[in-house]
Amino acid sequence: xxxxxxxxxxxxxxxxxxxxxxxxxxxxxxxxxxxxxxxxxxxxxxxxxxxxxxxxxxxxxxxxxxxxxxxxxxxxxxxxxxxxxxxxxxxxxxxxxxxxxxxxxxxxxxxxxxxxxxxxxxxxxxxxxxxxxxxxxxxxxxxxxxxxxxxx
Numbered sequence: 001x002x003x004x005x006x007x008x009x010x011x012x013x014x015x016x017x018x019x020x021x022x023x024x025x026x027x028x029x030x031x032x033x034x035x036x037x038x039x040x041x042x043x044x045x046x047x048x049x050x051x052x053x054x055x056x057x058x059x060x061x062x063x064x065x066x067x068x069x070x071x072x073x074x075x076x077x078x079x080x081x082x083x084x085x086x087x088x089x090x091x092x093x094x095x096x097x098x099x100x101x102x103x104x105x106x107x108x109x110x111x112x113x114x115x116x117x118x119x120x121x122x123x124x125x126x127x128x129x130x131x132x133x134x135x136x137x138x139x140x141x142x143x144x145x146x147x148x149x150x151x152x
Contacts, residue, residue: 005029010049015039031067031086036093050086054093060117065089065103092127112142 002020005027006012012028015037020026023044026033031050035041039057047053048066059065067089071082087106091097095109098117109115110127120134128142130149140149 002026006033015055021045030084031088042099050088051091052088053091054095054111056094057091058096059091060097060099060101062100063097063103064101065091065097067105069105 002022002024007029010028011032011034013034014020015035017037018035018039020041021043024041025046027047028049030048033047033049033051035053036055036057038055039053041047041059042061042063044062045059046064046066048068050067051065067086069085070079071085072079074082089103089105090108092109092111094112097103097109097115098119100118101115102120103109104122107121108124109121110125110129112128113125114130115121115125115136116130116132119132119136121131121136125131125136125138129138130140131138138152140151143150
């Protein structure tokens with residue numbers, strides 16, 4: 001069973017042949033959630049908009065992709081009662097996000113990039129790169145001249 005909290009005032013779109021596997025939560029309450037054609041959202045993922053997922057994207061299991069943050073500046077007010085902020089997340093075509101990764105608000109993961117399992121992505125990942133760790137850092141880039149993934 002997947003929980004889809006889809007509100008009429010923001011967009012939710014699931015592309016042709018795209019799938020959302022069991023035990024996921026999808027919420028467009030604070031921003032659009034768009035999933036491109038032939039993309040797969042694996043078991044147990046959480047998607048909180050604004051999120052745009054391209055075509056042919058693979059999200060493995062238990063990934064958190066959240067464009068939502070809570071403010072906490074006013075220490076006289078409980079955090080849960082303060083405003084929320086949003087920054088769009090973009091996962092471009094043909095990216096692969098490994099299991100248990102976290103993609104934070106405002107991040108873009110470039111085309112055909114790979115985010116390793118368990119990585120916490122706090123900054124943009126350019127196209128054709130491999131990122132690992134917490135915080136995620138780029139360890140390889142694809143070199144189109146040599147046709148090889150090269151260490152950074």
